[in-house]
Each structure stands twice: as C-alpha cells, then as structure tokens.
Amino acid sequence: MKQIIAIIERAEDGTYSVYCKDEIFSGMGETIEQAKIDMLRQMTVYKETALKEGFRYPEFMDGEYEIEYVIDALSLMNYYVKAGIFTLAALEKITGINQKQLWAYTNGTRPRKAQSEKIISGFFRLSKDLDSVFA
Numbered sequence: 001m002k003q004i005i006a007i008i009e010r011a012e013d014g015t016y017s018v019y020c021k022d023e024i025f026s027g028m029g030e031t032i033e034q035a036k037i038d039m040l041r042q043m044t045v046y047k048e049t050a051l052k053e054g055f056r057y058p059e060f061m062d063g064e065y066e067i068e069y070v071i072d073a074l075s076l077m078n079y080y081v082k083a084g085i086f087t088l089a090a091l092e093k094i095t096g097i098n099q100k101q102l103w104a105y106t107n108g109t110r111p112r113k114a115q116s117e118k119i120i121s122g123f124f125r126l127s128k129d130l131d132s133v134f135a
C-alpha cells in the first residue's frame with residue numbers, strides 16, 4: 001500500500017492548506033477538515049480528467065493508498081483554540097507558557113525556538129496521557 005505524507009499548515013489569513021510532500025496534490029479550507037476534503041476532491045477530479053482526456057496520472061491512484069497527515073504544533077494549537085476545544089488557560093497548563101503569550105502566538109506572532117519546543121513538549125505529554133487511557 002502506498003503511503004503518502006500530507007503536510008497541514010495554517011496560513012496567515014487563518015485558513016488551512018494541505019499538500020502532499022512527494023505528490024502534486026493540495027487543498028485549502030477554512031478548517032483542517034475542509035482542506036483535507038478539498039485535497040481529496042482535487043485528487044479525484046485529477047484522475048477523472050486524466051482518464052477522460054487520456055493522459056497519465058500517478059499509478060498509486062489505481063490501488064490502495066493511505067494518507068498520513070502531519071501538522072506543526074503551532075498550527076495544531078491554533079486550530080484547537082479557534083475551534084473552542086482548548087482554552088488559553090488549558091494550554092498554559094499544558095505548555096507552561098502564559099496565556100498572553102499564547103494569545104500572541106494564535107494571532108500571528110511566531111514563537112522563538114525555545115517556546116516552540118515548550119509547545120511541542122506540552123502536546124507530547126498530553127498525547128502520552130491520552131494514549132495511556134486507551135492502552
């Protein structure tokens with residue numbers, strides 16, 4: 001089965017893009033889910049058009065393939081805050097970064113490397129906690 005890596009990123013305007021690392025496909029949307037759906041739709045349209053017009057398309061599209069989505073910690077944090085899933089207070093507890101600074105990060109300020117690492121570490125700790133629930 002073909003494994004495809006797709007990168008999810010938050011744009012400066014607050015929308016999300018998804019693009020395949022080693023393939024030509026991409027999508028955009030107001031949410032991560034909309035961006036994923038758009039990319040899958042683009043893949044379908046591309047294959048249908050290729051079949052209709054008689055040009056080549058990637059061979060993997062005729063078989064089974066799996067898309068692995070990868071998102072950076074800042075985009076993930078922004079998504080969960082904007083969706084109302086995490087509050088800045090909760091993220092402060094998870095990351096150790098004060099709410100005012102987190103607010104700045106969710107509104108366009110890029111964190112320094114040390115702060116990015118705190119965010120990533122916080123999400124990893126949360127992920128480990130959640131994994132233990134389902135173990």
